[in-house]
Structures are given as structure tokens and as C-alpha cells.
Amino acid sequence: MLRIAVPNKGSLSEPAAEMLAEAGYRQRRDSRELVLPDPENDVEFFFLRPRDIAVYVGSGTVDAGITGRDLLIDSGVEAVEHRRLGFARSTFHFAAPPDDITSVPELAGRRIATSYPVLVSGYLERHGVSAEVVRLDGAIESTVRLGVADAVADVVETGTTLRAAGLATFGEPILVSEAVLIRPSGEPRPGLDILDRRLQGVITAREYVLMDYDVPVERVERAIRITPGLESPTVSPLHDRGWVAVRAMVRRSQTHRVMDDLYDVGARAILVTTIHATRL
Ligand SMILES: Nc1ncnc2c1ncn2[C@@H]1O[C@H](COP(=O)(O)OP(=O)(O)OP(=O)(O)O)[C@@H](O)[C@H]1O
Ligand SMILES: O=P(O)(O)OC[C@H]1O[C@H](OP(=O)(O)OP(=O)(O)O)[C@H](O)[C@@H]1O
Numbered sequence: 264m265l266r267i268a269v270p271n272k273g274s275l276s277e278p279a280a281e282m283l284a285e286a287g288y289r290q291r292r293d294s295r296e297l298v299l300p301d302p303e304n305d306v307e308f309f310f311l312r313p314r315d316i317a318v319y320v321g322s323g324t325v326d327a328g329i330t331g332r333d334l335l336i337d338s339g340v341e342a343v344e345h346r347r348l349g350f351a352r353s354t355f356h357f358a359a360p361p362d363d364i365t366s367v368p369e370l371a372g373r374r375i376a377t378s379y380p381v382l383v384s385g386y387l388e389r390h391g392v393s394a395e396v397v398r399l400d401g402a403i404e405s406t407v408r409l410g411v412a413d414a415v416a417d418v419v420e421t422g423t424t425l426r427a428a429g430l431a432t433f434g435e436p437i438l439v440s441e442a443v444l445i446r447p448s449g450e451p452r453p454g455l456d457i458l459d460r461r462l463q464g465v466i467t468a469r470e471y472v473l474m475d476y477d478v479p480v481e482r483v484e485r486a487i488r489i490t491p492g493l494e495s496p497t498v499s500p501l502h503d504r505g506w507v508a509v510r511a512m513v514r515r516s517q518t519h520r521v522m523d524d525l526y527d528v529g530a531r532a533i534l535v536t537t538i539h540a541t542r543l
């Protein structure tokens with residue numbers, strides 16, 4: 264049985280559970296369940312604190328885990344990022360009151376509050392800046408107002424929390440993060456390939472839509488240049504010999520541009536369908 268660590272709380276927990284359910288795995292019914300065997304799929308889930316997951320994976324106690332790239336790096340543990348999962352996207356930034364600090368060199372000798380001390384210290388060291396790192400568990404944005412720090416280093420998604428605290432980011436992002444599947448270093452454990460293929464299937468199903476349309480035979484080559492599909496689009500005859508039907512996968516983010524372009528070359532009855540699952 265493949266042992267998989269899954270976040271039990273926080274921002275990663277719900278989207279991770281959703282992705283696993285879409286990949287055909289059992290879901291826990293109660294958020295207090297700590298272990299969930301899924302014998303039908305030959306896996307066992309362990310619900311753990313997101314911050315601890317890298318530690319369990321690094322030591323080989325579990326065979327794989329879902330966590331954030333920022334948490335993996337901050338753990339300092341040797342575990343391998345096996346696949347990006349495309350949710351819980353964020354950037355990790357320095358921020359401070361804009362009338363005080365606006366560049367990384369200005370952090371020298373100042374106090375920086377963060378929940379990610381290893382990640383931040385590593386960055387400062389690489390940039391030759393010597394500053395005091397103050398480790399706190401959360402609500403980092405409040406620390407400047409409360410006088411325990413001069414700047415912060417924290418997760419930024421929309422920037423709303425920073426703005427509300429009167430702070431502004433400066434410098435390049437310290438890290439671009441998202442949820443990732445991690446595994447112990449060395450050879451992947453047997454069974455990881457199946458989990459990985461299933462998760463990849465969910466990611467693809469989310470990233471693509473299925474597009475169907477009819478197009479006059481003499482314009483089909485032009486239409487297909489707009490929707491080349493993943494390997495090659497399906498072209499089927501219609502009852503009216505002058506037309507064919509085409510089916511292809513299209514990037515979700517491109518849906519409307521592609522429909523406009525198809526319409527312009529003469530395609531009609533353009534239909535878009537959501538994909539539930541894929542195995543490529
Ligand atoms: N607002 C957010 N948007 C996207 N990702 C986020 C956000 N907040 C935290 N994360 C990500 O969640 C992971 C941290 O999860 P963790 O559960 O430790 O903290 P949390 O989500 O802030 O939960 P809590 O503060 O409720 O304990 C990191 O990978 C981080 O990048
Ligand atoms: O850029 P935003 O969209 O505002 O999101 C970023 C905020 O979200 C998270 O905080 P969370 O709500 O988890 O509280 P915490 O600081 O107590 O962890 C993170 O730590 C930031 O504070």
C-alpha cells in the first residue's frame with residue numbers, strides 16, 4: 264500500500280481533498296479522521312499538519328505527500344518535488360511600510376517577521392544581507408504595527424492582507440509557490456506512478472476543454488491549425504458531404520479566443536464541454 268500524507272488543515276487541505284476525490288480516491292467523511300485506508304486503490308492516507316508533511320516524506324515514513332513548495336523548502340528536508348499540482352498558487356515576498364523600507368539591501372540590521380525562517384535566512388544569506396529573523400506562527404502582517412518587526416516576509420495571494428496592514432512588497436519574489444506532490448529522495452516507491460498519473464489526469468482535465476464544431480470541408484485545414492489538439496484532432500464525416508465535424512482539446516484559458524478564430528474561418532455549431540477525467 265502506498266502511504267500518502269495529506270494536509271489536514273489550512274489552505275491546502277480542501278483543494279487537496281478535492282483533487283484526490285477527482286482522481287478516484289476515497290474521501291474522509293469527518294475532518295477528525297487521521298488515517299484513511301483506501302484498499303480498493305491500494306493506498307492509505309495520513310492527515311497531517313501541512314508543515315510536517317515534508318518531514319514525514321523526507322524521513323521515508325510515508326511514500327509521498329502533498330504540501331506547498333514554500334513549506335518544503337522551509338523544512339530544509341531532503342525530499343523531491345515530484346509534480347506541481349496547480350492549486351494554492353502564491354508568491355513569497357518581503358513587505359514593509361513604503362516610507363521606511365523599499366529594497367532588500369535596506370533590510371540590513373532590521374527585524375523581519377516570518378513563519379518561514381529557513382526560506383528567508385537562505386535568501387538573505389545568498390544576497391549578503393545580515394538581518395534579524397523573527398519567527399512567528401501567523402498573522403505576520405500585524406507584526407510591524409505591533410512593533411515586533413520592521414518588515415515581514417510572507418505568502419501573498421491577492422495582496423489584500425498586506426494592503427490592509429499598510430505594507431507594500433519590494434524586491435523580486437523570494438519564491439513562486441504552489442501545492443506540490445513530494446516524495447523521498449531516491450527511487451520512487453512502487454505505486455507512486457499510478458497516483459502521479461491520476462493526479463496528472465486531473466490537472467489536464469482542469470486545464471483543457473473539449474471543443475466540437477462543424478466546418479466546411481474546404482476550410483478544415485485552416486480550422487485545424489487553430490485547434491491542433493494534443494496529438495491530432497478527430498475529423499468525422501457529416502451527412503452533408505460538404506461539411507465535417509471536428510473534435511479537439513483546447514486550453515481552457517484560450518477557449519473564447521479559439522471560438523472567435525474558428526467562427527472567422529467558417530466553423531459553426533461550436534460547442535465547449537468540460538472534461539471530467541483524462542489519462543494521456
Ligand atoms: N492565501 C493563500 N493563497 C494561496 N496559498 C496560500 C495562502 N495562504 C497560505 N497558502 C499556502 O498554504 C500553505 C501553508 O499552509 P498552512 O496550513 O501551514 O497555513 P495556512 O494555509 O495559512 O493555514 P492556517 O493559517 O489556517 O493555519 C503554504 O504552501 C502557503 O503557500
Ligand atoms: O494576499 P492575500 O490574498 O491577502 O493572502 C495572503 C494571506 O493569506 C495567508 O494568511 P491566513 O489567512 O492563512 O492567516 P495566517 O497569517 O494566520 O496564516 C497568508 O499567510 C497571508 O497572510
Ligand SMILES: [Mg+2]
Nearest residue numbers: 273274401402
Ligand atoms: Mg496562514
